[in-house]
Amino acid sequence: MFDLKNYLNHKSRVVNDTLENILLSTQQGETINKALKYSLMAGGKRIRPILCLAATEAVDGNPKDALMAACALEMIHTYSLIHDDLPAMDDDKLRRGKPTCHVAFDEATAILAGDALLTMAFEILASVPFENNGQAAKWLQVIRIIAIAAGSRGMIQGQMLDIASEGRRLNVSDLESMHTLKTGALIEASLQCGALLAEADKAQLGFLKTYARNIGLAFQVADDILNVEGNPEVMGKAVGTDKLNKKSTYPSLLGLDASKQFAQKLIHQALQALETFDNKAEPLRAMATYIIERKR
């Protein structure tokens, strides 16, 4: 039986150590570095980098080769949280049980810390030593995939839709479109980059795309469910806020039971997409289940 807890612990540690080292080697200003580090090392679940590394393993690659892509993905995820939490956006005061970046520092520093993390992600992607020029072309491809997923046709557009939806009741299809952009795009990029760096073939990339789309959406459905029945102490943030803010969520549109069934169905589809993969895809299979069973 695959030990997911052990796998997640080990991989988180590798990602955390690498992120710490990157921060040490890119120091300049004291305040901006403190703010960067505060948010980047705030105990995130590291889901995107671990999915990236697990995709590399699933296609028989060495996860070390994808480590910088994994770290860049976490930097971009963290920057997006810092900016989303700002007063002009979601105005959140608490994240992962700690004051959000603009509360712990100030708004200007939080904006710049987000900008710096986004920029640093591309710096580290462009700084990986490569043995031959063919690898250089591959890293350019990774940069392109991540930039498109994080940009105005992906995550940023998702956040625009999320802001625009405030106070409006969305239908399920609009809700899905929004989440596909806001969280799905970067999750899909995580798996694509991990697989690409391990020379995955077209069929494998296609299956991983299907896997990514399904777990990406399931992740969001699970988040919505946790906002209804999660434990705020375990989650490190308030629950019930979606209802309070009259946000359209899966539970509010489908009901709680149907939302859980929907999440199950998505995970089933994700697992089906991995059918042709051997036991090296066990981490990806276990993570699919983890995504809807997690408590935070």
Place this chain on the structure above:
Amino acid sequence: MFDLKNYLNHKSRVVNDTLENILLSTQQGETINKALKYSLMAGGKRIRPILCLAATEAVDGNPKDALMAACALEMIHTYSLIHDDLPAMDDDKLRRGKPTCHVAFDEATAILAGDALLTMAFEILASVPFENNGQAAKWLQVIRIIAIAAGSRGMIQGQMLDIASEGRRLNVSDLESMHTLKTGALIEASLQCGALLAEADKAQLGFLKTYARNIGLAFQVADDILNVEGNPEVMGKAVGTDKLNKKSTYPSLLGLDASKQFAQKLIHQALQALETFDNKAEPLRAMATYIIERKR
């Protein structure tokens, strides 16, 4: 006699047309695209992209090869202006004679439009078609140079220092450090990237670095002088604001005449650095003079 006005007009048009085309091919959300375009096409002087293209020409390269680097630099410059203008930062209402992005749209949209431009810069740098893998390695190098210049060891740290200096009187050395990071780093990167993409040799890169450092600082001294004696109608923004905000500037520390002499000295040093270049460096020479003689 080299016709700088004609050169700037021509190059601006090329950069503007290319930026327009990039925006057309990267559309997704209506609002975010409007906000992006509003700031990116607001009539900027295009100094960084033109310096990039002129550096390519100075080392006998084809400016077409550096066009995407030029556009990426302008995107990054524009994103930095959008974020610097935010209420949490400089709280500026007017830029290039038009309401700033967060005034014309709203704060959330302005933050995201800045994020999107920064991300798009790296997308286009990673999307340039290349004929061989050696060129791929070169584009990675360009991405790295630009990311370092724009990041927490460059432009972002400069903005942090600028914010921290509010209400404090800096000495000339602190002022120089701040500007070297805030504007100098990206100007230096503009010239380095243009030259690198044209296969410049080490000596040429060294001379262009000296040129860049001197014009970068001269640019800032000239900005400070314009804030004292510029014409607000020509500049499209208010003057006298530095004095009002008790900002440390070259005129406030050195006096107006000594500031003008200092700018002249910097330009002289910039021109000296180009001594070994032939007449293909005429645009760079003319731009050095333009930078301190400009009226906006």
